Amino acid sequence: MSTSVESATTITDDGAATRTAAMQQAATLPVRRRGRRSYAWLVPTLYIIFLMVPIYWLLNMSFKTTGEVLGQFTLWPHNFTLENYRTIFTDPTWYRGYINSLLYVTINTLLSLGAALPAAYAFSRYRFLGDKHFFFWLLTNRMAPPAIFVLPFVQLYSSVELFDTHLAVALAHCLFNIPLAVWILEGFMSGVPKEIDETAYIDGYSFPHFFVKIFMPLIATGIGVAAFFCFMFSWVELLLAKNLTSTGARPIASIMTRTASISGYEVSLLAAAAVLTLIPGAVVIYFVRNYIARGFALGRV
């Protein structure tokens, strides 16, 4: 602030400043401005550091031995080790957790999109009795805490022998993912004029042909965003996934949040597992980074 006042004063002091003098002044200005803006990075940097602390601490732990983690306070691993990661990639009880999680997440994403695509099309193109209420009711499914569905799901899946299968978790996650996907896709679909559909029918396309060949490419972004959200919410969900499985389909999130095992207290191992669990989400988010805002706006512009 003070520097800018100074520079302004200098210019006025010159009074009948020649063009050259003004240009010299202009040449020095950017340097001063840079000096003035030098604190702008401070707040975001502090904030990012604040956010990164738990992640750093997780990484830090994952490269230590459990003894070091529990025995002393160290800011970086003094006895750097990859043993924790090696254990996870070689021990089936660990890496199966990832496979289980990825499996039910993938099944859930496919199921959700498969159900949401036609549903969203219907909501975006047709008027029918109670359509608006039904559409809103879908969203209210997201507002219920998953905890209340644990008991009915466990009981129901046990009685139809779905308990402890990937399909069980995938189906349970449809509860909140289908409504979300319907809302996102409906937003994207409503952005496509109805005349496009009609033009296709006039051209002679049958409905399925039109839907796959013309319509889906037009809302490809929406499908991508909806898939991402389904993936993400299914990936981070713990309660249903944990309670609907025992050994056969146990997700990594459940395995990694146990505190003790037969081999004792393995904090650093759990940390390594957590680090690996971060990766799929990070990879997926990279691909949809430009479209996430529209996803959170549920496809509406």
Place this chain on the structure above:
Amino acid sequence: MALQLDKVSKTVGAERHISDISLTLEKGSLTVLLGPTLAGKTTLMRLMAGLERPTQGRVLVEGVDVTGAPVQRRNVAMVYQQFINFPGMTVYENIASPLRVAGVPRTELDRRVREIAEFMHLEGMLDRLPLELSGGQQQRAALARALVKQADLVLLDEPLANLDYKLREELRAELPRIFDESGAIFVYATTEPLEALLLGGSTATLNEGRITQFGPTAEVYRRPVDLVTARTFSDPPLNTVAVRVAGNEAASSDGAFRVPASGSLKGLADGDYIVGFRPHHLHLTTPGGEAVPVRARVAVSEITGSESFIHVTFAGTNWIAIAHGVHDLANGTEIEVWVEPHRLFVFAPDGRLAAAPELAAAA
């Protein structure tokens, strides 16, 4: 192929969009659907295309009932007011799309696409995406895809409405050439009387879901069967005033407008009538003959360049005069406007035409 609508109605909820329309369109004909917004033009076209099913009545093609047949099974093409092309496909693929679905062999498909592209002046743009084209080019691409199919029925729903003035003129000049080349039934919806007159063919005037008149365009223009049709077919709006004919004079109830019962008014029985005439027949200076003056106040004057639109008002009646050249009249000025009795359309109070000007004077 002849398309026949037989007592077709369309009701949506409690609203009647189309009321009891019967119409026969012959092969190789051009029909203009003329009517204001919400008159039912688009709905009527959608019924013709098979995009919607009539609530009552039948649609026949060559005498065969196709009322319930889906649009895919009818050989129709449609061009919308918005420029509708598939955004993800190149112009070439867009034009080729109906042929691909129909399974036209590759060499013939290529020949037809290139032929129609040349015809619509799209040769250099075949590899581009529709959104990279100008509005006029996009609409030409949409027209090309409608024509390439060689459909029996081509529906054009206000195709020029979203284009700017220059492009509209340009494309409008090309349309008659397109119609001549094809043997299809063309149906063209528009809100603009001028467009109907330029295109020729037949005109069906629509109002509130009814066809008020159907006939050769010039005839509908010169001899509208009723006041609604005359209003629909006049832009700027028809000038009207209610009069009472008594003996050899017709006068409005307040006496502000008085004409001798000559011209179209000659020989009418005494009674109440509504007289109407087009804005370019309201003169600012006397045209001679039997023209009579009316004292009126200038409400607004709009200057378009070669013409001025003078809105005048007298005794609660609003009229518009179109005059050549620039007439810069201050609002509120008292002026005399001149009406020629032989230019008047005379309507009975229920709106039916009672007397029309001689053909030469009707334009």
